[in-house]
Amino acid sequence: MTEQGTLLSVRNLRTEFKSQRGPVRVVDGVSFDVGHGKIVGLVGESGSGKSMTALSLMGLVPSPPGTISADSVLLDGTDLTRLTADQMRRKRGRDISMVFQEPMTALNPVKTMIQQVGEPLSIHTDLSRRAIREKVLHMFETVGIPEPAARLKAYPHELSGGLRQRAMIAMGLICEPKLLIADEPTTALDVTTQAQILRLMVALRDRVGTAIVMITHDLGIIAEMCDEVNVMYAGQIVEQASVFDLFDRPSHPYTRGLLASIPKATEKRGGNRLNSIPGVVPNLAKLPGGCRFHPRCGDAMPICKIKPPELTELGNGHKVRCWLHDKQGGTP
Ligand code: ADP
Numbered sequence: 001m002t003e004q005g006t007l008l009s010v011r012n013l014r015t016e017f018k019s020q021r022g023p024v025r026v027v028d029g030v031s032f033d034v035g036h037g038k039i040v041g042l043v044g045e046s047g048s049g050k051s052m053t054a055l056s057l058m059g060l061v062p063s064p065p066g067t068i069s070a071d072s073v074l075l076d077g078t079d080l081t082r083l084t085a086d087q088m089r090r091k092r093g094r095d096i097s098m099v100f101q102e103p104m105t106a107l108n109p110v111k112t113m114i115q116q117v118g119e120p121l122s123i124h125t126d127l128s129r130r131a132i133r134e135k136v137l138h139m140f141e142t143v144g145i146p147e148p149a150a151r152l153k154a155y156p157h158e159l160s161g162g163l164r165q166r167a168m169i170a171m172g173l174i175c176e177p178k179l180l181i182a183d184e185p186t187t188a189l190d191v192t193t194q195a196q197i198l199r200l201m202v203a204l205r206d207r208v209g210t211a212i213v214m215i216t217h218d219l220g221i222i223a224e225m226c227d228e229v230n231v232m233y234a235g236q237i238v239e240q241a242s243v244f245d246l247f248d249r250p251s252h253p254y255t256r257g258l259l260a261s262i263p264k265a266t267e268k269r270g271g272n273r274l275n276s277i278p279g280v281v282p283n284l285a286k287l288p289g290g291c292r293f294h295p296r297c298g299d300a301m302p303i304c305k306i307k308p309p310e311l312t313e314l315g316n317g318h319k320v321r322c323w324l325h326d327k328q329g330g331t332p
């Protein structure tokens, strides 16, 4: 990716929580780029640090107990890590916004749809109430909410899960942000609605040009919509590649495990289906020595138990954190 094509550039993002055993690093040195208008995936099992990465980028990790640091988080040239809380509040909803997994918890149950979907406009613009209503109506049409005018006065509980998620996406896009972070936006939905929402997001990227960070535990979703992908494990990126390269030459044993667990077209989506990889994501407070994945890895070598591998480039921007591919000498 060329430098001028880069919208978001994250370098060495680290997020820690205090615990009784000392600090626990839930995001540990994460670096990735998102080009203008690109869809970039963050994929990994539950607990791998995807949501914490997203919340850290949004400046939404509660602090204390959390602390975020990074070498830089450049959004269109502005380093978000250098903004005050007030300046960051002005970025959120306008330049960068987020869609959460469960809209029922993210939406306010006692506010109508027009009140909350229009809220970013009342915060960030001088538009009149009438102009805001027009914009929300238009955005409801854009995200495919049927009878949009009738839905403006609805409360969240009066909408189906699919419509609530569409409304959340409308809220995320209402100020036409440069970047939308979608955190498992379809996990709670049925297969048909999920497919509709994913198609909608790709269409919005094509029409509005919003870049998307797509967070999912499902490599099938990555294959359908992303340009590039970052595979996360235990707070770190373990593989980074274009979607083509990742599926053509998956290089981390963890990625291969995830790929082996993609359901066939005939199977139903949903639930945790990553059962082809034995074991679970380690407790971050008690990480194994060496490579964090070695206790679950079928290819582990002696060095994997001792020394943590670095993220190394295989070529064409394809990077992997694994001794099998490290020319510095993984092989004994
Ligand atoms: P994912 O979204 O990939 O499922 P998360 O980002 O939610 O994973 O979680 C990453 C890690 O951060 C997990 O180990 C989780 O237990 C830990 N974590 C999440 N929230 C908190 C918190 N408030 N305090 C301490 N640790 C947390």
Ligand code: MG
Pocket: 050, 051, 052, 183
């Ligand atoms: Mg999550």
